[in-house]
Amino acid sequence: xxxxxxxxxxxxxxxxxxxxxxxxxxxxxxxxxxxxxxxxxxxxxxxxxxxxxxxxxxxxxxxxxxxxxxxxxxxxxxxxxxxxxxxxxxxxxxxxxxxxxxxxxxxxxxxxxxxx
Amino acid sequence: xxxxxxxxxxxxxxxxxxxxxxxxxxxxxxxxxxxxxxxxxxxxxxxxxxxxxxxxxxxxxxxxxxxxxxxxxxxxxxxxxxxxxxxxxxxxxxxxxxxxxxxxxxxxxxx
Numbered sequence: 638x639x640x641x642x643x644x645x646x647x648x649x650x651x652x653x654x655x656x657x658x659x660x661x662x663x664x665x666x667x668x669x670x671x672x673x674x675x676x677x678x679x680x681x682x683x684x685x686x687x688x689x690x691x692x693x694x695x696x697x698x699x700x701x702x703x704x705x706x707x708x709x710x711x712x713x714x715x716x717x718x719x720x721x722x723x724x725x726x727x728x729x730x731x732x733x734x735x736x737x738x739x740x741x742x743x744x745x746x747x748x749x750x751x752x753x
Numbered sequence: 754x755x756x757x758x759x760x761x762x763x764x765x766x767x768x769x770x771x772x773x774x775x776x777x778x779x780x781x782x783x784x785x786x787x788x789x790x791x792x793x794x795x796x797x798x799x800x801x802x803x804x805x806x807x808x809x810x811x812x813x814x815x816x817x818x819x820x821x822x823x824x825x826x827x828x829x830x831x832x833x834x835x836x837x838x839x840x841x842x843x844x845x846x847x848x849x850x851x852x853x854x855x856x857x858x859x860x861x862x863x864x
Contacts, residue, residue, distance in 0.1 A: 641796075672854075679855065679857070680840075681854070685850065687849070692849040730796075730797075738802075738843075739785055739804070740850070742789075744796035744798065745796055
């Protein structure tokens with residue numbers, strides 16, 4: 638089965654540094670998402686992206702966060718100035734079509750971000 | 754987003770069936786019922802989804818109540834690999850296709 642690929646699997650950074658988390662969604666998918674999961678907590682929605690623009694974002698996704706699809710295959714999440722509380726597992730997801738509910742979401746295996 | 758209610762945890766014995774319940778009394782007519790699971794240290798993984806009729810696939814079965822206010826995920830023969838957090842999520846029209854995760858049910862499978 639096709640996969641969503643995320644790199645790196647682990648990222649360690651210093652507080653205040655910029656990080657870019659990378660994802661390669663499934664090739665014919667058009668809708669892309671980022672989620673995060675702080676250790677021991679639930680999976681939280683960050684942002685959805687379609688047609689080269691953000692279609693929805695949560696309260697967590699503030700000005701420190703940005704997303705981009707720089708080419709036809711990659712989808713990135715940038716955190717401009719990392720804080721300790723950004724330490725979490727970040728999951729990328731994609732689906733072929735958007736709303737309507739009758740389609741499954743494919744998730745990557747995640748990038749564990751540790752901010753020191 | 755309509756809410757779902759699941760037990761925090763359940764236990765099962767290996768090779769026995771498991772019935773994971775979910776209540777969604779405020780479900781709307783266009784909401785699909787989705788189940789995902791998250792194995793330890795992995796991303797969420799799709800299990801099954803349905804609208805009104807019961808559904809079967811190679812992983813599980815989904816039984817949906819006639820009034821659609823509850824559903825049950827059925828694992829026919831639990832294996833140790835099925836130990837995971839199982840999430841019941843409603844996904845309907847008029848949104849961006851995002852899924853909102855709750856706390857889910859942590860399933861423990863005993864050998």
